Amino acid sequence: MAHALKPISAAQLGEKGQITIPKKYRKTYRLGKNSPVFMFQLGDILMLILPDKLLTEVCDKIRSILDAKGITVEKAKGNLQRIRKQRFQKRFGDLE
Numbered sequence: 001m002a003h004a005l006k007p008i009s010a011a012q013l014g015e016k017g018q019i020t021i022p023k024k025y026r027k028t029y030r031l032g033k034n035s036p037v038f039m040f041q042l043g044d045i046l047m048l049i050l051p052d053k054l055l056t057e058v059c060d061k062i063r064s065i066l067d068a069k070g071i072t073v074e075k076a077k078g079n080l081q082r083i084r085k086q087r088f089q090k091r092f093g094d095l096e
Contacts (some may be wrong), residue, residue: 021037021048
């Protein structure tokens with residue numbers, strides 16, 4: 001069953017760039033000190049995603065494939081940016 005996308009609240013960055021997750025969400029999702037939270041960028045959107053078993057397994061599998069091929073995460077991220085740019089240009093042309 002798909003969950004509806006709904007904004008929950010606004011937050012401000014603290015002095016050290018930290019974001020506080022409101023108490024009701026920490027309680028609902030059983031988040032405590034040092035709980036892992038993934039951050040994903042999708043265009044101009046920055047999403048906070050709570051890890052689940054499937055996501056963790058997918059990330060572990062990707063890392064093992066990269067390790068087996070001798071590819072660092074940094075190199076993969078650099079290649080990803082290049083590939084995204086190429087696909088964008090192929091689909092929408094050069095907008096510069």
